[in-house]
Amino acid sequence: MLKIHNLTKRFGGLAAVNNVSIEFEANKINAIIGPNGAGKSTFFNLVAGAMAPTEGRIEYQGMDITGMACDRIARLGIARTFQTTMLFDQSTVLDNLIVGHRLRTQSRLWDVIINSKRLRDEEKKCRARAQEVLDFVGLSHIGHRITADISQEEKKRVAFALALATDPELVLLDEPAGGINPEETENLAALIRKMVDHGVTVCLIEHKMDMIMSLADKIMVIDHGEKIAEGTPDEVKNNPLVIEAYLGSDEDAAA
Amino acid sequence: MNALTKISNFFMTPAMKIVMIVAALLFPFVAGNEYQIYVMALAFVWAIAVYGMNIITGLCGQLNLAHGGFFAIGAYTLAILTVDNGWAFWPAFIAAGAVGAILGFLVGVISLRLKEHYFAIFTLCVGFIIYLLLDKWEELTHGALGIINIPAPSGFGLVDFTETTPFYYLALAFMVLSIWLASRIAHSLLGRTFLAIRISDDLAASLGINLMRNKVLAFVLSTTYASVAGALYAGMVRFIGPAEAEVTHTFDMITYLLVGGIGTLMGPLLGTLAITWLTQSLQFLEEYRMIVFGPMLVVLVIFFPKGVVGSFLSWRGRRLAAAHDASQTKEKAASNASSNKPSAASTQEAGNHA
Numbered sequence: 001m002l003k004i005h006n007l008t009k010r011f012g013g014l015a016a017v018n019n020v021s022i023e024f025e026a027n028k029i030n031a032i033i034g035p036n037g038a039g040k041s042t043f044f045n046l047v048a049g050a051m052a053p054t055e056g057r058i059e060y061q062g063m064d065i066t067g068m069a070c071d072r073i074a075r076l077g078i079a080r081t082f083q084t085t086m087l088f089d090q091s092t093v094l095d096n097l098i099v100g101h102r103l104r105t106q107s108r109l110w111d112v113i114i115n116s117k118r119l120r121d122e123e124k125k126c127r128a129r130a131q132e133v134l135d136f137v138g139l140s141h142i143g144h145r146i147t148a149d150i151s152q153e154e155k156k157r158v159a160f161a162l163a164l165a166t167d168p169e170l171v172l173l174d175e176p177a178g179g180i181n182p183e184e185t186e187n188l189a190a191l192i193r194k195m196v197d198h199g200v201t202v203c204l205i206e207h208k209m210d211m212i213m214s215l216a217d218k219i220m221v222i223d224h225g226e227k228i229a230e231g232t233p234d235e236v237k238n239n240p241l242v243i244e245a246y247l248g249s250d251e252d253a254a255a
Numbered sequence: 256m257n258a259l260t261k262i263s264n265f266f267m268t269p270a271m272k273i274v275m276i277v278a279a280l281l282f283p284f285v286a287g288n289e290y291q292i293y294v295m296a297l298a299f300v301w302a303i304a305v306y307g308m309n310i311i312t313g314l315c316g317q318l319n320l321a322h323g324g325f326f327a328i329g330a331y332t333l334a335i336l337t338v339d340n341g342w343a344f345w346p347a348f349i350a351a352g353a354v355g356a357i358l359g360f361l362v363g364v365i366s367l368r369l370k371e372h373y374f375a376i377f378t379l380c381v382g383f384i385i386y387l388l389l390d391k392w393e394e395l396t397h398g399a400l401g402i403i404n405i406p407a408p409s410g411f412g413l414v415d416f417t418e419t420t421p422f423y424y425l426a427l428a429f430m431v432l433s434i435w436l437a438s439r440i441a442h443s444l445l446g447r448t449f450l451a452i453r454i455s456d457d458l459a460a461s462l463g464i465n466l467m468r469n470k471v472l473a474f475v476l477s478t479t480y481a482s483v484a485g486a487l488y489a490g491m492v493r494f495i496g497p498a499e500a501e502v503t504h505t506f507d508m509i510t511y512l513l514v515g516g517i518g519t520l521m522g523p524l525l526g527t528l529a530i531t532w533l534t535q536s537l538q539f540l541e542e543y544r545m546i547v548f549g550p551m552l553v554v555l556v557i558f559f560p561k562g563v564v565g566s567f568l569s570w571r572g573r574r575l576a577a578a579h580d581a582s583q584t585k586e587k588a589a590s591n592a593s594s595n596k597p598s599a600a601s602t603q604e605a606g607n608h609a
Contacts, residue, residue, distance in 0.1 A: 069460075074460070086454050090569060099450065102462065103462060103463025126444060
């Protein structure tokens, strides 16, 4: 589904991502782990088109998407969430989700002025899709609430829903379980599994080891911008390089 | 349902719109003197420009400090075409809107490459350049002397818009049209697209929204609003000078927006009217009125950062959500009481809550 060849991103002399090659399979949960500052988020930004790589190639479903603009990549079916959840606090939860399907619509200013049939149909379609993804993430009971008033975990779910509203095939989740408690983390992991069951491929960055080890089909470990290991959770867990770089001590492993 | 809820619900109904329009139509009959009608008409003209600013700054989140400059461009286009080139009022009026749109496009394409503060500072400079051009390009703009004897809108022999009351109704008609279009935009997918950009460029782009295209569209819409308002202003005041482009006008408009509620539909109108009449009622203090005005604004921004309308909408949204939750709980309790086993839906919901 996603093939990365020799991806490199340099900021001046610093290589934030250095010569990383990896392949992510469809309908799997792929995880990227690594210490803080290892280059995980930069890697995500490169795949999502938020920045262009210095070297290397990104291939999505056989298509070269290297250096393509963010919005075009989104239309090709790659959605993402961010470390900090960004939502419009003053509107209701459902209202926040309607724009998620905008990229699958055609209406322009002229449609708005004359209130064309196309616009009305597309607005109905976007609203229906918003309701659908809200149901999917299990929040249909709070669709009417003002977004500022919902919990952190609920906001995370809304962010998932927003990404799903774009009809993606690949979803990039940047620290989905950041800032929420262990019980909520488990629920969120269940939701991620549910996404994969419905045919969405997931790629996530996460620091919570227990979550990753039980959830991921494949893990890539990055340290200092370089890929130091890849494989199943068990393979990665026993890799001496990973233990040295990441799970160096018991405290780290527990964190 | 208590009285407060009833009143707040009424504010959101179509009937409220009718009440407001009827009140505006009747205003000249209840106004104490012609001056009050004049002030109101002027407030309507400014409100049109503020609605434009609300599109780029309120909906799309880009602080455009050249807005007063585009207001002046509309006024000058109309004045130059009518006074120096002998155009009739209405063709010149349409041309003023078009010039505002075209220059808006050119400025937008360049300035919107910058983000946030950089965009604001860039447009501040654009506004100043517009001021300098109007002040120094004497062959075109008559320089510091300004342009006098601008014709009033032509009434085609039916009405005389040099009179205050007919002009009041003309300004009202244009303002209602502006609000109608603004409401169309705000409530459509296009408005939601702008709002996504306001939340964050990165988020909007990740949702497949073309940032540049949508920002330029919002910018052009706002400059068109500004120059149409400027052209109406020129037809009303009939004398303009470079001072119309001064940045203070832009900051006045930002104040109207903040007081009324940035990004809301009725905020620009409410803010413009409130501040205009407050300023009028403090006239006797002359320049010292800012001593009263400043602290009031500070208090408002601290305690009601969403403005009057924005705060009202949040308050109402919370009440509605609470009422919705209460009715759901009641329904559930009722269904649980009637049948001992809880329905599948409510069990699932409880599960999701956990």
